[in-house]
Amino acid sequence: MSAAREPYVGRRVKRTEDPRLIRGLAHYVDDLRFADLLHVSIVRSMYAHARIVSLDLAAARSAAGVVDVVTVEDLDRARIGDVPCAASMAGMKTPAHRPLARGKVRFVGEPVAAIVATSAYAARDAVDLVSFEFDPLDAAVDLEKALAPGSPLVHEELGTNKAFEWSVASGDLDAVFKSAAKVLTQRIVHQRLIPCPMEPRGCVAQYLPGERQLTLWTSTQIPHLVRTALAAVLGLAENRVRVVAPEVGGGFGAKLNFYAEEILLSVLAMRLGPRPVKWIATRREDFAATIHGRGQLGMIEGAADAEGRLLGIRYRSIQDLGAYPQLLAPAIPTLTGLMLPGCYKVGAMRMDLTGVYTNKMSTDAYRGAGRPEATYQIERLIDLVADELKLDPVEVRRRNFPAASEFPFKTASGLTYDSGDYRRAMDKALALAGYEKLRAEQQSARLEGRLLGVGVSSYVEICALGPSAALAAGGWESATVRIEPSGKVTVLTGASPHGQGQETSFAQLAADFLGTDLDDVIVKHGDTAEVQYGIGTFGSRATAVGGTALWHALGRVVEKAKRLAAHLLGAASAEAVGFEGGVFVANGKTLTLAELATAAHHAKSLPEGFEPGLQATYAFEPKNFTFPFGTHVCVVEVDRNTGDVRIVRYVAVDDCGRVLNPLLVDGQVHGGIVQALGQALFEEAVYDEGGQLVTGTFMDYALPRAHDCPRFETDRTETPTDVNPLGVKGVGEAGTIGATPAIVNAVVDALEPFGVRHVDMPLRPEKIWRLIQAGGKA
């Protein structure tokens, strides 16, 4: 402990999580060891849509090693509830979502039965012994066709595939469009993506009949919410359920959910307890039966005046929900509506959204969750306006930004952007990229017949989810700070980091606040039996909401410590006690934090009414979201003979408010851009007309590789927010949100000589080659 040391906050502190991850010493669900473990293999539908005529499980039941087989009838008998959807929309038609299919299967990969055996091999072999008789039905796959009359119905009992309609609007849109100098329209596809966290889903469940205690170890981003939901579905008292998220190898939103398998494993554990049961998704299962992202089809219309000022935006879109509405699915595209105006002053807007059921895996939150769609559209639209008016796209952005002095800025969609200086971030990005020089290079490249493109994207996103009014299960976060008798510090966060690095950044905060070494602090999370209730990690919220809760809890614990210090040091009041570098000072006497913690626990001499021990808990309720922003610049070269896209340079200037650890922020920005690059160039979940998942393995679904990525040139501006006392905004999704339009705008810019105005993602080389062919000689 050193009073003089530099604060940890603001430094590039290396992640304390990494040594165990890099050396293979971390414990993911699959690494946990249990005695008498049973293994589960799940029988899944090979059809997108079919009636189940019969299911013969006799051979599977009698196979060597098989212990139990369950179907939906077993779940019905045990009164097991449906897989829940927490985000219900007004007038939404919600089908029953049984954890195992009943009567019909509705997507390839839907669970039909679960087989438990003494080994994973025996369980898997028994799956092949199940004989089915299915009556295949036509599938609803295409979004527009699914809404058309006569489409096959995913859920006949609903009478339609339309799940809901939702609108957000402000201003006199019709008048704006009538008076506009230019109206631009573009159909835009936000293709389905497969999240592909490095660790697939998986869980172990164990029920101890004596203790009447169920424990579920599951790879999740939201252990507390899973516990609440699981207890409700099983009809168990919540305090008899414990959920543990051990090391989680990435989530990207795919594990911000509550899945049929989590219910199934728990049911099986209760049938077979005390023997634990385990299921780890194969990669193929993870492709087919873990939520997909995006899946929106939209028609964007923009009205602009002759100077390129955006007057109004109209957006009609269809969200592909897949076969069942998973946890938050219907709410995701509403974020698109809220963020539709982007960084711009728009007088009027309207979004009309239709949610549709299809015979595909469900969609739900995937890194960015509704905001990449908004940013992509508005940033494409701005470029379309620029193209139409022959203006520099940068100038069009500049003309539409609100000034820094206009913050807090009220948007056309009804949000209040907390703080921002969009022009400053853009100017910094343009300077870093050498924008003017790039444009000159582009001109000379064109003279040589080379297709160079420069794309700009200015984004603002909604983070720090969020005020509780906006989230079904609440949007606050909790923290406990416990000073152990020895003075070591234990932080318990209700957030559930799974790669973000808060074990490091929260320890930085606590160590600075308490004047300890970083190594004296441990940050615990993920186990509902260990950590007070919390909401979890998603929506770039853990630091802005959970970190703020920690900051308040630290304040409380120091306040308490000062009361005891005043008592022990003979000061008149807590206010008279100084605290710096982990040492309490009063009356010329000192006490270290450790000495004080020992005194608080031994409790030999405490002030009147002082509770023994030294800990505090705080739950922080944010008053608003935060709105990080930035500008990305991408330079591409397109091979005119093949359509190949090469990213030549990538510049990102992001503003996520105050930065606790620049290394973590850089990591999030890099990872986010790579994920956006995947969507822009390679990734697409393709279902064929029959509803078969064509991109069902990594042989056909392309994630970006290291060699696909340019060196990222990153910088920041730092505009604090007053939404929380830390001044932090969140950065987990920024790269994914800001980068796709920068890349696509660059490619469209490169193809400008061929009259190309828009290309849908992914930018497969063949697609680009065909546009070049169609555009003729340029």
Added chain:
Amino acid sequence: MIPAPFDYAAPRTIDQALAALAEGGEGTKPLAGGQSLIPVLKLRLGSAERLLDLGRIPELRAIRADGDPLVFGAAATHAAIEDSAAVRAACPLFSEVAGRIGDRQIRNRGTLGGSLAHADPAADWPAAVLALEAVLVARGPGKVARSIAAREFFRGLMSTALAPGELLVEVRVRRPGAGGTAYQKVRQSASGFAIAGVAVVLEYGADRVCKRAGVGVTGVADRPYAALAVEKALTGRRLDEATLAAAAALVVEGVKDPLSDLHASGEYRLHLARVHGERALRRAAGLAPA
């Protein structure tokens, strides 16, 4: 992902392997690097009663690059070939092709012979052995080895001239004469297999007259093939820009039914083969990129 149950045997000599293959019949599948077979088994797209692991047979892994022909054991890994300085000096095309396969993890496991015997229509090695007119040596139940010209080896979609009970044991590559070689490949973005791959060997002297041209094409048709029309258009001709361009236009001559999938249509594959064929020819001929 868990395959259906199978037996496993790991012979230590080629003779033992052949005996086991003869004894086991059709249910016995030779396992080389396992980069195709293991996923097929794990996805249960195929099954085997018994896997015959060829990875413990030292004579199958040897690389002899000091003589002429170069001799590669069928179980030599892509990485071993990629890393061999002797191969790089004697036959740079083999080094280049090896280095373009999949990623390093795949190259550490996958083998030359495994790839050739599997005969995936988009694999890289077939283009190289076709361009180099390599000789593939097979052994069956008898003691006598059988030599198969690379150009006689690929018979159709994942089908080869190997007879049941035969193992590919060796690949012999004539040391190319003075000139240049090149492999141009468009990678399928997910799998890394070739959407179009063209391997070129041009032998020429100071007069730039082509003494011999070898061109192998993969990823385009149901089987890898030698582009005979290109070879004919170059042999005996001076390797100038116009000759190369005219020859490149013939890269896909005779391909009636090109492969077509999500990643590239048949038309685009044919186009890419011509573009990259020309790029490969230019590189091999020592001309600057167009």
